[in-house]
Amino acid sequence: MTTHSLIVGGSTSKRVMQCPGSVALAAAAPPQRPSAYADEGTLLHTTIAHCLLEDGPPEAYIGLSYGSASLTQELIDEKILPALALFDGLDPDRVMDYQIEARVGFGDYLPGVFGSADVIGRIGNKAMVIDWKFGSGVMVEAENNEQLMFYAAAAARTEATRWAFAGATEVELVIIQPPQVRRWTTTLDRLRAFEVELRAAVRLAQEPEAPLRAGSWCKWCPASATCPQLTGEVDRTIRTRLQEIDPAQIGELLAKAEALETWLEEARGLASQMLTAGVSVPGYKLVQKRATRVWANEDAAEDWLRSDCGATADQVYETKMRSPAQIEKTMKLKLPPELVSAVSSGLTMVRDSDPRPAAIQIGGQLKAALSRI
Numbered sequence: 001m002t003t004h005s006l007i008v009g010g011s012t013s014k015r016v017m018q019c020p021g022s023v024a025l026a027a028a029a030p031p032q033r034p035s036a037y038a039d040e041g042t043l044l045h046t047t048i049a050h051c052l053l054e055d056g057p058p059e060a061y062i063g064l065s066y067g068s069a070s071l072t073q074e075l076i077d078e079k080i081l082p083a084l085a086l087f088d089g090l091d092p093d094r095v096m097d098y099q100i101e102a103r104v105g106f107g108d109y110l111p112g113v114f115g116s117a118d119v120i121g122r123i124g125n126k127a128m129v130i131d132w133k134f135g136s137g138v139m140v141e142a143e144n145n146e147q148l149m150f151y152a153a154a155a156a157r158t159e160a161t162r163w164a165f166a167g168a169t170e171v172e173l174v175i176i177q178p179p180q181v182r183r184w185t186t187t188l189d190r191l192r193a194f195e196v197e198l199r200a201a202v203r204l205a206q207e208p209e210a211p212l213r214a215g216s217w218c219k220w221c222p223a224s225a226t227c228p229q230l231t232g233e234v235d236r237t238i239r240t241r242l243q244e245i246d247p248a249q250i251g252e253l254l255a256k257a258e259a260l261e262t263w264l265e266e267a268r269g270l271a272s273q274m275l276t277a278g279v280s281v282p283g284y285k286l287v288q289k290r291a292t293r294v295w296a297n298e299d300a301a302e303d304w305l306r307s308d309c310g311a312t313a314d315q316v317y318e319t320k321m322r323s324p325a326q327i328e329k330t331m332k333l334k335l336p337p338e339l340v341s342a343v344s345s346g347l348t349m350v351r352d353s354d355p356r357p358a359a360i361q362i363g364g365q366l367k368a369a370l371s372r373i
Helices: 013-018 022-028 036-054 073-090 146-157 188-205 216-220 231-244 247-276 298-309 324-331 362-371
Strands: 097-105 114-123 126-132 170-177 180-186 284-288 292-295 340-343 347-351
Touching (some): 022 188, 036 073, 036 126, 073 347, 097 146, 114 146, 146 170, 146 188, 170 188, 247 284, 298 324
Parallel strands (some): 126 170
Antiparallel strands (some): 097 114, 114 126, 170 180, 284 347
């Protein structure tokens, strides 16, 4: 499914606004080969959408794949759980209304220009636009972020998401990029000014001699290899760097990397065992994995669903009783709070900068104390 328009989308808005001529060059460029990093990013976005829409644990989607990427427990621990914890931290009282993977566009103002926003939300008088970032390189800033302003301005014009902006006195743009959150509060007036700038750039991009301008936005441009602004400089740089590289040294480094990866995995496992046993590991801690809802009492829940809601056996059971999230989704109802409870699926080791509180190892501490008696 296409998630952004051909002329400009959220992720390309900065480039198009800074370099209108890149639109024609990109359209003529050869199709880009799939990237393992892009596949992993799409997979992580898809998994988080499932978790929020279905209120299910990330572990339920292990094995889910996209392109060359497949969901593993390691990805869950390192990427998904920290991101969900940061998301929960934005709304500690759980009062946010939100929409996931919302398709937003500019309608008649900019026909054919649209994109897909990760999260559109509303808390009180504040509209929120939230974007997941999973790259561990350069941190993405929220302030004056063209991609988020694109989604916010488009969402304010889209019928399905306009509710989040109606009567809002402020708009908060949020980047969740574990282990950090970056937030910037702006106004609807600033978004309207952005719209004017975007429309001017789109119109200029459609001119035969649209201007080209090199900058940081060139990094992800599909036409960067053939852009007349870059080709001369890039060719000189590549030739120089290749001449300076020692192939034998690269081969030795790759061989060492394989051994190092195995050692690091063993070190992570040992550190997790030490923390579980109550031994302090500087810089790390154990935290509870994200809690998911389970039945507090399956018999009571089944009685309520059968007698009060008229549920059939097929609606309540698969090979076992369906989860609370599955029941709410299939039967379109809200469960009474006394029928469910939130239970973490276990512990995971994270950096001590992670926003989740450290888990209290009562069992391990009690066992250690008893052993001294």
